[in-house]
Amino acid sequence: EAQVTQNPRYLITVTGKKLTVTCSQNMNHEYMSWYRQDPGLGLRQIYYSMNVEVTDKGDVPEGYKVSRKEKRNFPLILESPSPNQTSLYFCASRFGKGEQFFGPGTRLTVL
């Protein structure tokens, strides 16, 4: 089944403790992206990647890192999480210029 998977789905952590949210897609898509969703603010793009080893900042990249070493994986790294990064995170992928496929989301709470 074609899908975008994210892990973990839920995470509660403490300020400053490094964490990684994984994203994987099995559709051989070149383009992948990370969004965060907060009440009243809609979805905002954090980072995107047009292909392996090609990444660029979205609207809200501060406090996040990404890497794209393989086509299927696009992990989101929080080196020193802070409470303002408490949010619902979505990974998405796309083939060429078609529609985006979104993962199920990761709900992160930083205490």
Added chain:
Amino acid sequence: DAKTTQPPSMDCAEGRAANLPCNHSTISGNEYVYWYRQIHSQGPQYIIHGLKNNETNEMASLIITEDRKSSTLILPHATLRDTAVYYCIVSFFGNEKLTFGTGTRLTIIP
């Protein structure tokens, strides 16, 4: 990307057609209209997109006015499973970013 305006909420009776409007008066000639929906807190789901002609697929129809300043998403026979937040997005085809606004919360009433 052009900005869009949608009503914050709408109700529709089950089995009836749901018509969701979107205004995009600043749309440029090469920008497409995309519709996505988000059921509860799941990942957004693509519905349909179009440039200037009306489009139809298995999920919905998209009607774009001749001046392209507004559009309507039509769910022909709404079911309870169509209750969701619907986002109208204007963007260049294949743009790196989709800018989601706050959308329209559609509630299907039994």
